[in-house]
Amino acid sequence: MAKQIVQERMLIGGEWIDKEEAIDVTDPGTGELIATVPSATVEDVKKTISLARQGAAECAKLPIHERMSILHKVASYIEENKDVFVRTIVMESSKTIREARKEVLRCIETLRLSAEEARRIDGETIPFSQMPGHESRVGYVYRFPVGIVAAITPFNDPLNLVAHKVGPAIAAGNAVIVKPASLTPLSALRLAEAFLKAGLPANILSVITGHGSIICDPLVEHDDVRFVSFTGGYETGKRITEKVGVKKTGMELGSNSPTIVLEDANVKEAVSATVSGAFGVAGQNCIGVQRIFVEKPLYKRFLKEFVEETKKLKVGLKTNETTDIGPMISEKEARRVESWIDEVKSAGGTICFGGKRTKAYVEPTVLTNVPANTTIANEEVFGPVVIIESVNSLQHAIERSNNSNYGLQAGIFTEKLETAFQAIHELQFGGVMINDSSDVRIDGMPFGGIKGSGIGREGVRYAIEAMTEQKVVAFKLQNSPFF
DSSP: OOOOOEEOOEEETTEEEOOSSEEEEEOTTTOOEEEEEEOOOHHHHHHHHHHHHHHHHHHHHSOHHHHHHHHHHHHHHHHHTHHHHHHHHHHHSSOOHHHHHHHHHHHHHHHHHHHHHHTTOOOEEEOGGGSTTOTTEEEEEEEEEOSEEEEEOOSSSTTHHHHHHHHHHHHTTOEEEEEOOTTSOHHHHHHHHHHHHTTOOGGGEEEOOSOHHHHHHHHHHOTTEEEEEEESOHHHHHHHHHHSOSSEEEEEOOOOOEEEEOTTSOHHHHHHHHHHHHHGGGGOOTTSOOEEEEEHHHHHHHHHHHHHHHHTOOBOOTTOTTOSBOOOSOHHHHHHHHHHHHHHHHTTOEEEEOOOEETTEEOOEEEESOOTTSHHHHSOOOSSEEEEEEESSHHHHHHHHHSSSEESEEEEEOSOHHHHHHHHHHSOSSEEEETBOSOOOOTTSOBOOEETTEESOBSHHHHHHHTEEEEEEEEEOTTOTTO
8 A cells, every 4th residue: 555645734824835836855764755845936935924024013012921931832842742753853854763852852942941031131221321411311222023034944953953043033022934944844844833732823933845946035035034044055055145135144054173182182082072973963964073183193093993983883774773874865965975085085085984875875984184175175074974184283283173164163182271272262163162072062052153154143042132133222311310
């Protein structure tokens, strides 16, 4: 008997909408068709924005305690139905079942943080009398919502990265339109269902599915959309910033994150952290370890132990509890990574382990002696591949690390406090992790990078600040009793 395919609908202003033209959603591990979602049109975008305008006005008037209550209810709903969310992530994405469970727990945390931060959207008083002639004025600053937030989300964290945009947007009193990745739209739709069940008014949240080439431009260019939050690749982010015009943006873009391992490092901890950081989620992680610079006296030992640990990783079915690495998001992406590996080999680089592809699966791959002009040495691989090179000193490692268009996060292993502080000040990155790999994030921290890695910071509190505007209020008092 043929398996029945789920025909999903998109959410526009509280109404579930179907369309004749649909997009297939497949399991990247098997290639099996698991669902279809509507392919939205430009007219759908216009309708969504029109309804979101009403939703923004309504959300701005929602008392803080009501926004908090809704966010807490959503978190509780996900907690009570976590198996559904885990299963959805596993089906549509690259994540193993263990990785999916972690993402669901993080989503719950993100939403609860959003609820708690909603109560802390406060302002400050301004001492106008600091300037002569203003002695009779008193004033303050308060924050108000921007209005409509457009949230364009990636495939690698299909639930929690949606929550990182929706949670703060609603906490701040905005309406939000989510355009999820076409490859992984189902988790965003499940999250939208949870918000409706929690009592969120209809026009505040929409999830519009479709091809980015059709619906993203009219979404981000519309004058009523006042904040664009994008997580994805550098080239796409650059194109969006060129189109949005004069409005606020938050861009979390690419990286090729380095980790430095110095001679005095704890080798066992460094190997464990960098293996995990390089190959988790099949390497499809913006802060995943892509480059490792090891001080020369430690290099051979580190490389040997790193390869030994990598060999222990199990590539296989996402539903298997013992699987460490699942497929990449598509066979097309796997072929791209394979071509980058082949380029290194042709250019004289060394494949110490791995390098083979089977359909959408790429073996965890360790490269050395990688020529500086190869693609993988300069761009974000977003796959299970890591480069390990020797360096002469900390300064050499810092120079190699900074020699990149990207600057998201970096890691360094050292036992010396002075060395750590030197790295903190000289590494050109948005985050520096000491005695850890670059792959460290909690949902409450400011997260983002410099250079080609983005604009602004995510993390609940920091996203709320970005999704609000400041208003200055001044009272001129006659016969002021205060002065």
